[in-house]
Amino acid sequence: MTNRDVVKAWIEGRPEAAPNLSTDGKYLYSYMLRIGYTLSIPKMGEYKIAIGFLMSDGCTRTTRHHILQAYRECGMLVDPTEVELLELSHCLRSR
Numbered sequence: 001m002t003n004r005d006v007v008k009a010w011i012e013g014r015p016e017a018a019p020n021l022s023t024d025g026k027y028l029y030s031y032m033l034r035i036g037y038t039l040s041i042p043k044m045g046e047y048k049i050a051i052g053f054l055m056s057d058g059c060t061r062t063t064r065h066h067i068l069q070a071y072r073e074c075g076m077l078v079d080p081t082e083v084e085l086l087e088l089s090h091c092l093r094s095r
Helices: 003-012 061-073 080-095
Strands: 021-023 028-030 033-041 047-052
Touching: 003 028, 003 033, 003 061, 021 033, 021 047, 028 061, 033 061, 047 061, 047 080
Parallel strands: none
Antiparallel strands: 021 028, 028 033, 033 047
C-alpha cells in the first residue's frame, strides 16, 4: 500500500494504512499526528480538510510531505487551530 493509496482511501471514506500514514476513513494520520479531518455538514455532505502543520510546529519533513499529498487531493488546508473551531461550530449547529 502506498501513501497515495492511503490518501485516496481517506478521500473515499475507507480505512487503509501504509507504514507511516493511515486513515480510519474519517481522519488521516502521519505517524500518530492527525493531519486530515472530515467535516460532515447535514444536507451538504462531507468535506475533507488537510491540517497545515509546519516544521516550526514540530512536524517532520515526512509529515509535511504527507500533508501536501492530502492537500493536493482534497484542495482544502487549514491552520491547526482552526480545526478545533470547525469541530466546535459543527457541534453547536447539530444540536
